[in-house]
Amino acid sequence: MIILKLFWSFFQIGMFSIGGGMAAIPLIQNQVVDLHNWLTLAEFTDLITIAEMTPGPIAINSATFVGIKIAGVPGAVVATLGCVLPSCLIVSLLAWVYFKYKEMTAIKGALSGLRPAVVALIASAEISIFAMAIWGEGGFSANPESINYISLVIFAVALFILQKWKPNPVFVMIASGVAGGAIYLLI
Amino acid sequence: MKRKIRIYRKLFSSTFYLSAFTFGGGFVIIPLMKKKFVDDLRWLDEDEMLNITALAQSSPGAVAVNASILLGYRIAGISGALITVLGTILPPLLTISVISLFYTAFRDNIVVNAVLKGMQAGVAAVIVDVVIKLSGNIVKENSTASILVMIGAFVATFFFKINVIYIILACGCIGASKALIQAKKASKGGDIK
Numbered sequence: 147m148i149i150l151k152l153f154w155s156f157f158q159i160g161m162f163s164i165g166g167g168m169a170a171i172p173l174i175q176n177q178v179v180d181l182h183n184w185l186t187l188a189e190f191t192d193l194i195t196i197a198e199m200t201p202g203p204i205a206i207n208s209a210t211f212v213g214i215k216i217a218g219v220p221g222a223v224v225a226t227l228g229c230v231l232p233s234c235l236i237v238s239l240l241a242w243v244y245f246k247y248k249e250m251t252a253i254k255g256a257l258s259g260l261r262p263a264v265v266a267l268i269a270s271a272e273i274s275i276f277a278m279a280i281w282g283e284g285g286f287s288a289n290p291e292s293i294n295y296i297s298l299v300i301f302a303v304a305l306f307i308l309q310k311w312k313p314n315p316v317f318v319m320i321a322s323g324v325a326g327g328a329i330y331l332l333i
Numbered sequence: 334m335k336r337k338i339r340i341y342r343k344l345f346s347s348t349f350y351l352s353a354f355t356f357g358g359g360f361v362i363i364p365l366m367k368k369k370f371v372d373d374l375r376w377l378d379e380d381e382m383l384n385i386t387a388l389a390q391s392s393p394g395a396v397a398v399n400a401s402i403l404l405g406y407r408i409a410g411i412s413g414a415l416i417t418v419l420g421t422i423l424p425p426l427l428t429i430s431v432i433s434l435f436y437t438a439f440r441d442n443i444v445v446n447a448v449l450k451g452m453q454a455g456v457a458a459v460i461v462d463v464v465i466k467l468s469g470n471i472v473k474e475n476s477t478a479s480i481l482v483m484i485g486a487f488v489a490t491f492f493f494k495i496n497v498i499y500i501i502l503a504c505g506c507i508g509a510s511k512a513l514i515q516a517k518k519a520s521k522g523g524d525i526k
Contacts, residue, residue, distance in 0.1 A: 160394050164498060170395075196436055199449050201355050202425025203395030210429035211436075219430065226426050230418060233394030234402060238414055240388055241406035248384075251516050252509045259508015260387040261380065262483035263500055265467045267390065270491040271360045272460040279453040297454040304458035315368055315459040316354045319452055326451015327444055 148217055149224050155182065156209045156228035163205055170205045184212050205229050276301070296329050340409055341416050343374070348401050348420030353428075355397055356449075356456055362397040364463035366404065376408055379470065391501045397421060478511060 155177040163170035171194065178184050185193065197207035206229055213225030247253050277286045279297050300322050308318055347369050355362040363386050370376045377385075385407070389399035398421055405417030432439050439445060471479050482504050489495045 162393060163395075164391070164393050192436065192440060195440055196429070196432060199356075199440070199445070200425065200428045200432060201353050202422075202428065203355075203397050205395050206398070206422055206425045207429050210426050211433050214430055214433050222426065222430055226422055230394065230398050230422055233392065233398050234414070234418055237389070237392050237394070237399045237402040238406060238411060240392055241403050241414065244384070244388060244403075245407065251512050255512020256505040256509040257384045257387065258479070259482055259504045259506070259511065260501060261383040262471045262479045263486040263504035264383050264387045264390065265464065265471055266483050266486035267490055267497060267500070268360050268363065268386075268460065269464045269468065270487055272457065272464055273491065275361075275453070275460060276457040279450070279457045294450070297450060300451050300454040301458050304455045305461055308458060308462040309465075315364055315462070316350070318459060319354055319356070319455040322455025322458070323448040323452035326454070327448035329451070330444065330447030 149221060151182065152213055152216060152221055152225045153228035156205075156213075156225045157231055159205055159209075160229040161232040170203075170208075174205065174208045178208065178212055184216050296326065300325055337409070341413070344405055344408060344413055345416050345420045347374075348405070348417045349423060352397065352401075352421040353424040356452055360396065361456055361460065362400060364459050366400060367463065370404060377404075379467075381407070383467070387501060387505075391498060478507075482507060 159170060159173050159177055163173050175190055179187055179190050193208055193211050194204070196211070197204045200207060206226055209225035209229040210222045213221035213223070215221075217224075244253075248257070279301060280294055281287055281292055282294060304318050304322050307313065308315070351362055351365045351369060354365060363382070367379065367382050371379055371382050385400055385403040386396075388403055389396050392399045398418060401417040401421040402414045405413035405415070407413075409416070468483065471483055486500050486504055489500050490497060
C-alpha cells in the first residue's frame with residue numbers, strides 16, 4: 147500500500163510542477179512533509195541541500211530519497227517512475243503534435259517567437275546561478291568582502307577557455323570542481 | 334536493425350552521461366545537449382534545440398526529463414523517448430540511492446563542498462558561454478521583433494518575476510500572429526499581380 151501511496155504522491159508532483167525545479171519544491175514539501183509525514187522539515191531541508199549538490203532534477207532526487215527511506219530500493223524506483231510518468235505521457239503527445247504540425251505557418255511563427263524568449267529565460271536563470279556561485283546562498287551583495295574570489299577566478303578562467311578553445315563543457319565542469327577542491331586543500 | 338540499435342545505444346549513453354553532469358537545475362542540460370546533439374553528432378540544428386527547450390519548459394515535470402523525451406522522440410520515435418528517459422533518470426536515481434546511506438556525512442564534508450563550489454563556478458561559465466552564442470545568433474537574424482521579444486522576456490522574468498508559462502504563451506502568440514499577418518500580406522500581394 148505504501149508503495150502505491152508513494153507512486154501517487156510523486157505522480158502528482160510530476161504532474162503539477164510546471165516551469166522547472168524551484169516550482170516543484172513547495173509541491174514536494176506539501177506531499178512529503180505536510181500530508182504524509184514521510185520526512186520531518188529538517189530532513190526535507192537536508193534533502194533540498196543534497197538535491198542541489200547532486201546531479202539531476204530536484205523532483206527526481208526527492209523521489210529517490212523519500213522512496214528509499216520509506217520502502218527501500220523498490221520504493222525509490224516506484225516513486226521515481228511515478229514522478230516521470232506524467233512527463234512521459236504529456237510530452238510524448240506534445241512531441242507527436244509538434245513534429246506533425248511544425249511546418250504550419252502559425253506553429254512555425256509561434257516557435258520563432260519562442261526562441262528569443264527561451265534565450266532570455268536561460269540568461270535569467272544564469273544570473274541566479276552566477277550569483278549563487280560568486281556570493282553564495284544569499285545571492286548578490288554590494289559588499290566586496292562577501293565575494294568568493296576563488297569562485298570568481300575559476301569562473302573567469304573557465305569562461306575564457308570555453309570561448310577560446312570550445313572544449314566539451316563537461317570537462318570544464320570537472321576541471322572547475324577539481325580546481326575548487328585543490329585550492330581549498332592547499333589554502 | 335543494427336543501425337537502429339547503434340542509435341539507441343548512442344542515445345542512452347549520451348543522455349546518461351549528460352544527466353550525470355546536470356548540476357544546478359534543468360537549464361544546465363541545455364548547453365550540454367546542444368554541444369552533444371547539435372555540434373558533435375549533428376542530429377538536429379540549433380533552432381530545433383531551442384524549440385525543444387521551449388516545449389520542455391512549458392510542459393509539466395522536470396525540464397531535463399522533458400527535453401530528453403522530445404529529443405529521443407525526434408531521433409527515434411516513442412522507443413527513442415523511452416530510452417532517453419531511462420538514460421536521464423538513472424544517474425540521479427543511482428547517486429541519491431548511494432548518498433542516502435550516508436547523507437549527513439556527505440552534506441557536511443568540506444572537500445565535497447569545495448569541489449561543488451568550484452563546479453558551480455564552472456557551470457556558471459558554461460551557461461554564460463552558451464547565452465553569448467545563442468543571443469549572438471538571435472541578434473544576427475537581424476529581426477527587430479526577435480530582439481524586442483528577447484529583451485522583453487528577460488525583463489519580464491528577471492525583474493518582474495512573471496510566471497514562465499505566461500511569458501512562453503505571450504511570446505508564442507506574438508510569433509504566431511506575426512507569421513499569420515505576414516502570410517496574409519504575402520497572399521494579398523499575390524492577388525494584385
